[in-house]
Amino acid sequence: MKEAGLKKMISVISARSVTQAPILESSLSRLYTVQAGLYDELYSQIFNYGHEFHRYCRWLRRYRARHILEVGCGSGRLLQFFVKDGFQIEGLDLSAPLLDIAKTRVDIPLHHQDMRSIKLCKKFDAVLVTGRSFTYMTTNDDVLSALRSLRRLLGKGGILLFDNFYAPLILSGFKPRWRDERKVGDKRFIRESRLKLNLKTGITWDWISVLSVFQKTKLIFTDRDSTTLRAFFPEEISSYLALSGFSVLRHSRKKEARDFLTIARAT
Numbered sequence: 001m002k003e004a005g006l007k008k009m010i011s012v013i014s015a016r017s018v019t020q021a022p023i024l025e026s027s028l029s030r031l032y033t034v035q036a037g038l039y040d041e042l043y044s045q046i047f048n049y050g051h052e053f054h055r056y057c058r059w060l061r062r063y064r065a066r067h068i069l070e071v072g073c074g075s076g077r078l079l080q081f082f083v084k085d086g087f088q089i090e091g092l093d094l095s096a097p098l099l100d101i102a103k104t105r106v107d108i109p110l111h112h113q114d115m116r117s118i119k120l121c122k123k124f125d126a127v128l129v130t131g132r133s134f135t136y137m138t139t140n141d142d143v144l145s146a147l148r149s150l151r152r153l154l155g156k157g158g159i160l161l162f163d164n165f166y167a168p169l170i171l172s173g174f175k176p177r178w179r180d181e182r183k184v185g186d187k188r189f190i191r192e193s194r195l196k197l198n199l200k201t202g203i204t205w206d207w208i209s210v211l212s213v214f215q216k217t218k219l220i221f222t223d224r225d226s227t228t229l230r231a232f233f234p235e236e237i238s239s240y241l242a243l244s245g246f247s248v249l250r251h252s253r254k255k256e257a258r259d260f261l262t263i264a265r266a267t
């Protein structure tokens with residue numbers, strides 16, 4: 001099919017599916033509600049969960065942390081690695097559909113909660129916020145509520161690890177349009193994205209995407225999503241952490257990487 005024809009068809013079908021599909025958690029991107037099953041398939045190709053596991057493990061071992069909470073655990077692909085390695089781990093996420101998928105992967109406590117207002121009467125050695133889930137903390141209120149809520153889960157000396165988009169690179173390499181195409185099993189995922197910097201509450205941008213999934217040549221799903229994301233400067237994160245009862249141990253970033261990992265200690 002010609003590109004123009006495909007675009008026209010996608011816009012017609014996506015307009016239809018937007019009005020028909022229910023929004024489950026109103027503040028969440030449709031990627032984690034209506035598209036949750038597809039998210040799980042697609043991101044198995046986007047994130048390297050084995051690599052992520054080793055990145056976190058290195059720090060957890062250094063600080064002798066064994067009892068852990070993964071915040072933004074999604075469909076539990078990373079949790080599986082921790083369980084297999086013998087960590088005492090629990091998961092937390094705002095998306096019920098993703099947690100339902102996680103339940104089929106791991107037999108551990110999974111909490112359906114918002115990271116900005118976590119209510120758990122327990123402490124962990126370490127809390128991880130993974131897969132750039134902190135990106136959704138777009139206002140300073142969100143950031144401080146989340147960090148203070150995470151701080152309550154740690155005793156003095158407890159460790160927080162979380163990753164974020166690196167603002168200098170996001171700004172210098174900002175692309176207003178991109179197209180991503182991936183093959184997963186017998187499906188082909190095509191995501192057309194439009195991005196616009198809004199800079200309303202930080203280094204924030206609006207992301208509109210149309211996801212279309214084909215099986216062989218047949219279009220089996222299409223849907224439009226819109227959300228706002230945020231990138232941070234490491235210095236910004238250090239300041240918010242200081243206001244929330246943490247001190248930074250390290251910001252760690254691989255050369256050219258779009259994201260960085262922050263390791264902080266509860267004070």
Ligand SMILES: C[S@@+](CC[C@H](N)C(=O)[O-])C[C@H]1O[C@@H](n2cnc3c(N)ncnc32)[C@H](O)[C@@H]1O
Nearest residue numbers: 032072073074093094095114115130131133136
């Ligand atoms: C990019 S996904 C990463 C999921 C998982 N870590 C992975 O690597 O597949 C971002 C996750 O953050 C979760 N999320 C977004 N806002 C949240 C909030 N306020 N509290 C808890 N989880 C949230 C979403 O539901 C989603 O699972």
